[in-house]
Amino acid sequence: MLLKAAYNQMLLIRYFEESIERLFLEGRVMGTAHTCIGQEAVSVGVATALQPQDAMTTTHRGHGHFLARGAEPAKAMAELFGKSIGYSKGRGGSQMMMAPEMGFYGSNGITGGSIPFATGIALDASIRKTDRVSACMFGDGASNQGVFHETLNMAALWKLPVLYIVENNGYAMSTSTDQGLANPCIADRAKAYNIPGVTINGNDFEEVYNCVQQYAEAARQGEGPALIECMTYRLSGHSRGDPRVYRTREEEQEAWKRDPVKTMEKQLLERKVLTAAQIEEVQQKTTAIIDKAIITCENAPPASAAEFQNSLFAE
Amino acid sequence: MRNITFTQIIRETLEAELTRDETIFLMGEDIGVYGGPFGASRGLLEKFGSERIRDTPISEQAITGIAIGAAVAGQRPIIEIMFMDFITLAVDQMVNMAAKLHPIYGQNCPLVLRTTPGAGRGYGATHSQSLERIFCGIPGIKIAAPSNARDGSALLQTAIRDNNPVLFLEHKLLYPMRFEVDDKLPEPTPFGYAKITREGEDLTIIAWSYMSVLALQAAAKLSNDDIEAEVIDLRTLAPLDIDTIIESVKSTGRVMIIEEGPLTGGFAGEIAAQITEQAFEYLDYPVKRLAGDDLPIPSAKSLELNCIPSVATITKAASDLALAD
Structure with a gap:
């Protein structure tokens, strides 16, 4: 059941992200977006390991995290359409959505923010x-931001219940980790703060799920933070319009062989969790969910300018 | 009535608020055992414990960002940035996170950032700046800049009870100054109401924070020469009480704005622009700004005091303005 539910979510994220890229090409959505195609197993592995009362924060590349945490696809997509039904009433766009009622605390679009x-x-x-x-x-x-180091030090000092989960997808926009990390192993940095640091296969749902569950339980017991490095690959470009001149198509083809969604489908078949026909059924259902979300967004009223003008301060 | 320092009333106000609401906590560098660099939190660690009076490493960005997260989750943090110059390290979190939480995400962020602007103690170029201008153009952050003990307490209470991020300026020269105040702490004062601290008909002098102290001293000297200045202490820069300013300018026809920070790009320029937009026809003479020099603050006393407005330069500039044809 765990695998089946995880597959549903991974596919939802994959189709959501593919639809976003398509909608941009067709000129039907605005602004910018950073898709997480290839990183779905991290999102779903982490979210599945969390309890309902737990919190999650995300990054500029956050659709997958939010959907895995239970976001309604139409309300998330509506931020790209600039519609009032969006989680931020159309004010946030792709990078700025928050839903504390479901333990999702968003991102502010600043790397490391x-x-x-x-x-x-x-x-x-x-x-x-x-x-x-x-x-x-x-x-x-x-x-590589200074605030990463400042914060890990303080969280370790105070033994706070927080997991630092780094998705090492090989690239900071166009800068490869070869060019950006003096020590390629980010998990090593945990030693500097006297907390556990592990590197795992971020394309394997179960590996992510088991690891996060273990350290979440430890944090709940008062053992403090951990740094979990999930090795993955951003199969999509950095954001829309990225010509991907910084890497070869051959490298990408190699990475597609480790596609977490395909890997998951293979596991489902091998373990006889789902048949090929059932997988196809999930694919059709997921396509229908995304298609419905797009229609909902297109029919929704635009964001309200008058309401926004009066929103600067809380009462 | 009693006679106490600004430091004392800030400390008492923090203590009263910490007692009133247990979601309030203090966080910052050297605020616990040391009691804060100016003694404003002395004794609070003993009373409230290290969970609520949290000494931190020297990590301004993390202190600020962690406080913002805690605020959104339901706490009411008060953080201290030791010298206002160090706020440059926290600007990202204030500008890109705190200021966006309500308008973009619909979340409350009840956070107070206390910090100490101002020159006059020979601390040099990176411990003496008045950098409120950085935040004056950032919608979503409130700014309080009291000039006396009563307002310091009343505005700090308002800041702590507000559900938005508030930058709270405690000028370092105010701390040792003594003021006559009631035995009881004042009631909170709503933001956005300037105070006319002296009435007069010859010109209007606008100031905030420690410059309001100097403005009043200058006004007393001017009175000896039969020049009656109306002095407006802004108390909060955001929200700005432009109505009180405009009303005064309409009656005096001459106005000078005093700012401790450098002339160029300061908040005095914004006030001047608003006056020109709203009361140009009432002006007998162009709006005057008296501000710090466009230089870093040097250390030597003879250099430092020469770079920022003083009672002497305010008196001279105000007199010139009042008597100009």
């Missing part, structure tokens, strides 16, 4: 002595 934010949520959990764990998602690029 959510690292202290997630840690503050963990500080609140620590003060109120709830059993909430905060899952902080970020990329290899963000691990």
Whole structure:
């Protein structure tokens, strides 16, 4: 059941992201977006390992995290359509959505910007002595920001219930990790803060799920933070319009052989969780969900300018 | 009535608020055992414990970002950035996260960032700046800049109870100053209401924070020469009480704005623009700005005091403006 549910979610993310790329090409959505094609197993592995009361923060590449946490596809997609039904009422766009009621605390579009934010949520959990764990998602690029180091040090000092989950997808926009990391192993940085650091296969749902569950439980027991490096690959470009001049098509073809969605389908068949016909059925259902979301977005009213003008401050 | 320092009333206000609401906590560098570099949190660690009076490493960006996360999750953090110059390290979190939380995501961010602007103690170019201008053009952040003990307490209470990020300026020269205040702490004062601290008909002088102290001293000297200045202490820069400014300018026809930070690109320029837009026809003479020099703040006393407005330069400039044809 776990695998089947995970497959449903991974496919939903894959189709969501593919539809976003298509909608951009067709000129039907605005702004920018960063898709996570190839990284679905991380999103779903982490989200499946969390409890309902837990928190998750994300990055500029956050659709997958949000959908895995339970976002309604139409309300997330509506941010790209600039529609009022969006999670941020159309004000946020692709990178700025938040839904605390489902334990999702979003991103602010600044690389590394959510690292202290997630840690503050963990500080609140620590003060109120709830059993909430905060899952902080970020990329290899963000691990080079100063705030990563400042924050991990403080979280380790205070033993806060927060997991730092880095999706090492090989590229910070166009800069490869070869060019951006003096030590290619990001998990090694955990040693500097005296916390556990592990590197795992981020394209394998079960490996991510098991690892995150283990460290989430430890954090819940008061053992403090951990740094989990998920090795993956961004099969899509950085954002729309990325000509991908910084890598070869051959490299991409090799990476497609490790496609987490295909890997999952293979596992489902081998373990006889699903038949080929059942997989096809999931694909059709998922296509229908995405198609319906697009129609919902196109029919929704535009974001309200008058309401936004009066929104600057809280009461 | 009693006679106490600005430091004392800030400390008492923090203590009262921490007692009133247990979701409030303090976080910053050297605020616990040391009691804060100016003593504003002395004794609070002993009373409230290290969970609520949190000493941190020297990590301004993380302190600020962690406080913002805690605020959204339901706490009411008060953070201290030791010198306002260090706020440059926290600007990203304030500008890109705190200021966006309500208008973009619909979330409350009840956060107070206390910090100490100002020159006059010979601390040099990176411990003396008045950098509120960085935040004046960022929608979503409120800015309070009291000039006396009563307002310091009343505005700090308002800042702490507000559900938005507030930048709270405690000028370092105010801390040792003594003020006559009630035995009881004042009630919170709503933001966006300037105070006319002296009435006069010859010209209007606008200031905030420590410059309001100097403006009043200058106004007393001007009165000896039969020049009656109306002094407006802004108290908050965001929201700005432009109505009180315009009303005063309409009656005096002459206005000078004092700012401790450098002349170019300062908040005085914004106030001047608003006056020109709204009351140009009432002006007898062009709006005057008196601000710091367009230079870094040097350390030597003889250099430092020469770079920023003083009672003497305010008195001279105000007199010239009042008497100009």
